[in-house]
Amino acid sequence: MDEKLKQLEKQYNEIPIPKELDFVVEKALKQGKKKRKNRAPQWLLGSAAAAALFTASLNVSPAMARTLSEIPVVGSIVKVLTWTEYEVKEETFDADIKVPSIENLENKDLANTLNEKYRSEGKALYDDFVSEVDYIKEIGGGHAGIDSGYEIKTDNEQILSIGRYTVNTVGSSSTVMQYDTIDKQNEILITLPMLFKDDNYIKTISENIIEQMREQAASDSDKTYWVKGGGIPDEELFDEFKAIKADQQFYISDKGKLVISFDKYEVAPGYMGIVEFEIPTDVLKKDLVSTEYIH
Amino acid sequence: MKTRNAFQHEEIFVQLIREQKERFYLLAYNYTKNEQDALDVVQDSIQKAMLSLDRLENVEYMKSWFYKIVVRTAIDFLRKHKRLQVTDDDTLQYLTPAQEDVYENVDLEHALEDLPQMYREVVILHYFEDLKLADVADILNIKLSTAKSRLYKALKLLKIQMQDVKGETAHG
Numbered sequence: 001m002d003e004k005l006k007q008l009e010k011q012y013n014e015i016p017i018p019k020e021l022d023f024v025v026e027k028a029l030k031q032g033k034k035k036r037k038n039r040a041p042q043w044l045l046g047s048a049a050a051a052a053l054f055t056a057s058l059n060v061s062p063a064m065a066r067t068l069s070e071i072p073v074v075g076s077i078v079k080v081l082t083w084t085e086y087e088v089k090e091e092t093f094d095a096d097i098k099v100p101s102i103e104n105l106e107n108k109d110l111a112n113t114l115n116e117k118y119r120s121e122g123k124a125l126y127d128d129f130v131s132e133v134d135y136i137k138e139i140g141g142g143h144a145g146i147d148s149g150y151e152i153k154t155d156n157e158q159i160l161s162i163g164r165y166t167v168n169t170v171g172s173s174s175t176v177m178q179y180d181t182i183d184k185q186n187e188i189l190i191t192l193p194m195l196f197k198d199d200n201y202i203k204t205i206s207e208n209i210i211e212q213m214r215e216q217a218a219s220d221s222d223k224t225y226w227v228k229g230g231g232i233p234d235e236e237l238f239d240e241f242k243a244i245k246a247d248q249q250f251y252i253s254d255k256g257k258l259v260i261s262f263d264k265y266e267v268a269p270g271y272m273g274i275v276e277f278e279i280p281t282d283v284l285k286k287d288l289v290s291t292e293y294i295h
Numbered sequence: 296m297k298t299r300n301a302f303q304h305e306e307i308f309v310q311l312i313r314e315q316k317e318r319f320y321l322l323a324y325n326y327t328k329n330e331q332d333a334l335d336v337v338q339d340s341i342q343k344a345m346l347s348l349d350r351l352e353n354v355e356y357m358k359s360w361f362y363k364i365v366v367r368t369a370i371d372f373l374r375k376h377k378r379l380q381v382t383d384d385d386t387l388q389y390l391t392p393a394q395e396d397v398y399e400n401v402d403l404e405h406a407l408e409d410l411p412q413m414y415r416e417v418v419i420l421h422y423f424e425d426l427k428l429a430d431v432a433d434i435l436n437i438k439l440s441t442a443k444s445r446l447y448k449a450l451k452l453l454k455i456q457m458q459d460v461k462g463e464t465a466h467g
Contacts, residue, residue, distance in 0.1 A: 004453065008407050009423050017317050018330050021337070025316045028338040029309055032345030036305070222375060235436060236367045239346040269368075270339045271375060 020142050023135075031174060035265075078104050078184050080152060080162055083119065086126040088133075092142065094169075095129050097122050098149040100162060107187035114180060114189070118164070122148070125166060145169035153179070153251045153259075159293065160184050161251035163261075165274075175264040177274050179251045183293070192250050195258070195294060199246070201287045205260060206243040209277045213241070213267075225268045225275075241267040256295040257281060304348050304357075311357060312341060318424065319365050325419060326369035326412070332376070340368045359426060363434045366416065406453055414449035417442055 083101030088094065099122035105111035129146045136142045147167045154161040161181045168174045181190045195201070216223045217231035224231035226241050249261040258279045262268070268275055281294055288294055312319070319340070324333035344364050351360055407415060420431040421442075432442035 005418075005422055008418075008453070011407065012321065012325070012419065012423050015321055015324055017320060018334065020334060021316060021320050024334045024338050025312060025341065028341035029312060029345070032342050033305070035342070036345055036348070224371070224375065232371060236371065238343045238364060238367075265339070265342050269371060269375070270335060271372070 019140060022139055023142055023144075027168075027174075078102065078160055078182070080150070080155075080160070083115070084122070086122065088129065090133075092144070093133050093136075094145040094147075095126065096147050096149070097125050097129075100150040100164065102160075102162070102182070105182075105187055110182070110187060110189060114182075121164075143169070154181075154254045156254055158183065158185055159190075159252050159254075159256075161253075163251060174270075175274050177249060177261055177263060179249050179261065181251050190252070190293060192247055195289060196284075196287045197289055198287070201284070202243055202246060204283060204287050205248075205258075205279055208279050208283050209244065209260060210241070212277050223268075224272065227267075230268075252293055253278065256293065258284060258294050304351060304354060305345070307354055307357060308344065308348055308361075311361065315358070319361070322362065322365055322419065322424070323369050325415070326366075326373055332372065336365065336369045336372050339372075340365045343368065359430045359434055362420065362424070362426070362430075363436075366434055410449055410452055414445055414452060417445045418449045418453075421446060 080100050080102055082098050084099045086095060086097040086099075099118050101115050101118065102111055125146065125148055129144070132144055136144055145167075146169070148165065150162055150164045152161070153163050159181060161179060163177055163179045165178075166176045168176075182188070183190055192201075193199070210227050213225035213227050214229045217225060217229065221231070226232075226237060226239055228234055228237065228240065230241075244260060249263075251259050251261070253259050258281070259276050260279060261274060261276045264270055264273050266275075281288075281291075284294060285291075316337070320333055320337055323336040323340070324330070327333045327336060340361070344361055351357060407418070410418070416435060417431060420426050420434060421428055426434070428442050428446070429439055432439045435442065437445075
């Protein structure tokens with residue numbers, strides 16, 4: 001090789017590698033593995049499989065609805081409190097994990113199920129963080145942070161939608177959002193499949209979202225989504241968004257609109273963060289079981 | 296059978312990333328010119344790659360397939376974050392000449408830096424990452440003939456620039 005090129009190569013190779021690289025890489029690999037596992041395989045999106053899945057959830061929810069309908073209406077005394085908070089404050093390590101608790105639900109089973117879930121997940125986050133910190137110290141130091149908490153998306157006479165977020169900061173960050181929506185009057189947990197007559201909602205919602213993604217990308221060059229026409233050339237699409245999961249994260253807005261939520265990296269590049277789409281009720285009408293929740 | 300392939304792919308992928316992460320970082324850095332952004336690009340690339348790993352047909356192409364993802368993620372990043380290029384402290388310090396003999400290196404660094412991205416990336420992938428020109432063309436999504444002509448142009452530009460720099464030093 002030419003002498004000058006050799007020197008250029010040396011220059012190139014001498015660019016300092018940040019200490020965080022190891023950690024960012026391991027983290028990305030770990031998250032990547034998790035995502036691969038959670039991801040519905042392509043065949044699952046086929047109609048037969050989706051139908052089977054839907055039947056399974058129908059079998060669960062009517063039974064649940066029946067038991068729950070016997071419970072008297074309690075109105076809106078249901079509330080959300082911070083049950084516990086984990087905090088770590090060290091020079092380069094920062095953790096703040098707030099665990100919510102739903103209070104005053106007459107339906108103790110539902111309250112316990114949700115609160116147990118919140119508590120064990122909060123504890124697991126904290127434990128994970130502690131072991132990450134140990135690992136970082138082992139490899140010679142670095143920064144790590146976790147911020148987890150909750151926000152009430154909707155709290156009206158009928159609906160309580162609570163969203164729990166987890167922001168993991170190591171070099172760069174990832175954000176995960178999980179929602180639970182409760183019918184406060186009937187005291188039942190609302191799931192996405194249960195709102196619709198059949199599995200056709202997956203198709204209806206997905207098509208609407210893809211349409212919205214394209215519109216946004218066309219009118220705002222700062223927005224990119226992983227769909228055809230979503231702001232990046234087709235040949236650069238590695239992981240095209242085709243359809244929502246049957247149990248995609250969602251909440252019901254104060255105005256009774258269905259809002260679908262995607263985590264960071266799920267349907268768009270990282271800089272887009274968490275993205276949400278409100279689905280117009282007109283679009284959903286033909287698939288909805290009733291307009292009680294969504295209107 | 297497919298699952299097994301996917302599983303094997305995953306193992307090979309993890310190994311490739313662990314072994315070559317510094318190379319991928321350098322490549323990302325060459326586009327972003329900023330430590331934090333380069334880390335972001337590496338992270339984004341790994342996640343994207345893992346989600347489409349099952350669609351990779353031949354494991355032998357994995358490395359250049361991943362280079363392609365890094366390049367595209369970096370370019371996509373730049374497109375969305377058009378802004379002043381910030382040099383971080385480490386690089387600044389590193390570039391600040393401490394001794395006489397470092398001067399020449401700084402000039403060289405600038406010689407590569409001053410090349411437009413389309414020429415710089417061909418030089419880096421072909422010479423520094425040791426990739427065949429056909430692979431470089433595939434990674435950059437250009438024709439082999441285009442890759443060749445860009446490489447020649449790059450070498451020509453580099454020589455001219457370095458001669459200019461030398462001329463200046465001689466006069467000064």
